[in-house]
Amino acid sequence: MRPTVYDIAAAAGVSLATVDRVLNQRPGVRLVTREKVEAAIRDIGYVRDVAAANLAKGRVYPLVFILPTGDNSFMHGLYAEVRQAMTRSAFERTEIRIVEVPAFDAAALVAALDALNGTDLAGVALVAIDAPDVRAAVDRLVAARLPVVTLVSDLTGSTRHHYAGVDNIAAGRTAARLLGRFLGGRNGDITVLAGSMLVRDHRERLEGFASVMAAEFPQLRLLPVLEGRDDPEIANALVSEALSGSNSIIGIYSLGAGNRGLIRALKATGQGRGLTVVVHELTEHTRAALQDGTIDAVLNQDAGHEVRSAIRVMKATADGQDVIAGQERIRLDIFLKDNLP
């Protein structure tokens, strides 16, 4: 049988109350006694039964997800996953609240973050915008001992506890290699469609993409980046214009959202041109386009995994526990038409 607090008490030769004081870092224990108890804990290999402890504490984890609004399938999926997680609240002792903020609006994000300061929370997850005042706002929350997890897009340089998202530089590099190798030595132009250079994930994807392109596929030339603000309408307009304006485009990398606009443009203007296309985020639209050959590869981050991972990390951080590192690494999924889930 696994050791309990009674076993520690017996081993250390103290009472249950003292063990409890040590375990829960309550005052009123002499240093020597405390060390005696801690030694006993180590010796008999006691590990606190978190379930029992939570039961006794009546612990619940009030969590907040700060999510940007946005009419694209990826964001819809992300919202859906958070709502899914809400339905599991009873089991997981969570109380999840969603706070919506306008997309790409750093000031609004800062306001949302600051509004949380002082409230009774076990954790905050946010899709970060890479701006100094956002960083400062996050640091304020961390300083107030609140677990903070960035979701999808990271905020390096801040003191956030964890990032639940993919390695976007690696994603960009991977996209470049896929595109480069699929094009098999042909030369021509590559168009990159992004959402906004304001968010770190898009900047990083571009950075990775450009560096591999330059180093390994010099026969391919990168055209200036199109910024579609993750909006299908804008994306459609930009890509249509680019394709009709040039015949030397042979590849497209879409590193943001709003791909149903891109796909519409491809079907209207890109038909029969033998374009090789790599995009991000598996949605109903990109899935269909992958299947019918409009798109050649989809890079994806599983929003469900990201949300569940964020929740696990926030809970663990709130309890001062550590997490299974391998389990919390969000992997980059590569989908070809053959391995669609």
Place this chain on the structure above:
Amino acid sequence: MRPTVYDIAAAAGVSLATVDRVLNQRPGVRLVTREKVEAAIRDIGYVRDVAAANLAKGRVYPLVFILPTGDNSFMHGLYAEVRQAMTRSAFERTEIRIVEVPAFDAAALVAALDALNGTDLAGVALVAIDAPDVRAAVDRLVAARLPVVTLVSDLTGSTRHHYAGVDNIAAGRTAARLLGRFLGGRNGDITVLAGSMLVRDHRERLEGFASVMAAEFPQLRLLPVLEGRDDPEIANALVSEALSGSNSIIGIYSLGAGNRGLIRALKATGQGRGLTVVVHELTEHTRAALQDGTIDAVLNQDAGHEVRSAIRVMKATADGQDVIAGQERIRLDIFLKDNLP
């Protein structure tokens, strides 16, 4: 506050004892009363607090992993992950035991399975060998109300509760497309190295690979499959022989384990021939080969995820709970040199 058994009792107008009898399907409750209680449970949306229930029951989950012996990195990794899971036993209320059986030995596997029948277990995970008597042995365990999960290689047609592994047909198809597109229209021969056609995962990978090759890359010709028994030495010998015997081989697909033998052969005999190589399972050897360009892509199943998923599913099945489907889907990882973890 979340409803408790007391709330059900009050809502149904019965005593706590009766609620308990209904909840735990104990006898001694009239049908009408039982229905009254069940209605109350639905009405107030009661969900049992599993943590508290397990605490009260003193529940532990004795689990068995039946793993094949085998001197290849993938199996080493799998063992390591199970041992990792053992270290978390205290937290997870599991008691994990590993049973080793010789690889590719159906009779030994059947014996190991039958030895478990009648023992007090909460679940069995096994790397299945696709043979009728293995299927029968698994069915016997399932009939004895024991949760059974296949790991890495499935056993379709059996009554196993769950398969914790990747879709191997999709894996084979994906490998074919990667190889085909990376070769960019060249024509020549493709060599396939497998472990054994006895295990379903290898058969399925080959099936998927061959079908996409035939349908979409007719300029590539498949050579007869080499069976390396997942053994590095045998793999090395077979591939070396194949490469020195033919100059028309331009691609290799290794769908089993034992790749350090393949890599040795490639470095010795395949240098400078511009071979395109796709292999399975990310290990230290395949990782290094991917980085130095000996290999072009690695398809991988994350053994850690498989083991953790198997444990979650066995526990949930033992409790009659259901699982988060999306969370238990084991994904096929595709690694290029750019997205190595």
Place this chain on the structure above:
DNA sequence: CTAATTCTGATGTACGTAAATCAAAAATTT
């Protein structure tokens, strides 16, 4: 050496559920 202070022990209640016991009530049989 006494008084004040700081530690420590003993004990009880709570969390939400499981499981057992025994008495009482209701339903069924004779």
Place this chain on the structure above:
DNA sequence: AAATTTTTGATTTACGTACATCAGAATTAG
């Protein structure tokens, strides 16, 4: 209607931990 059987209720203990209270012991200060 009595005897029997089946249902139900009331109550208690337990799981492992948290947390509070109060008394007694040990330590420190005066």
